[in-house]
Amino acid sequence: xxxxxxxxxxxxxxxxxxxxxxxxxxxxxxxxxxxxxxxxxxxxxxxxxxxxxxxxxxxxxxxxxxxxxxxxxxxxxxxxx
Numbered sequence: 001x002x003x004x005x006x007x008x009x010x011x012x013x014x015x016x017x018x019x020x021x022x023x024x025x026x027x028x029x030x031x032x033x034x035x036x037x038x039x040x041x042x043x044x045x046x047x048x049x050x051x052x053x054x055x056x057x058x059x060x061x062x063x064x065x066x067x068x069x070x071x072x073x074x075x076x077x078x079x080x081x
Contacts, residue, residue: 021059028065046070 028043044066047056053069060067 017055021063024060025063025065042066044068048072048075 024045031037032039032041032043045060046068047053047070049069049071057067057069
């Protein structure tokens with residue numbers, strides 16, 4: 001779970017995309033501390049390719065978070081239950 005509306009680190013319900021991005025970065029740092037990971041632990045996030053993929057890819061990288069763009073057709077999903 002990425003966050004909650006309770007104001008905890010990592011809430012993704014902010015109105016502006018810059019605020020949401022900062023919330024993701026804050027959540028990553030919060031989890032590193034909680035799990036006692038070294039500050040230089042490699043973090044990789046993935047985003048689905050689409051109209052917004054370029055800024056979503058570049059914004060985390062500008063903040064030191066590695067990001068990969070994933071082809072939506074390559075994401076395995078269960079189609080039958």
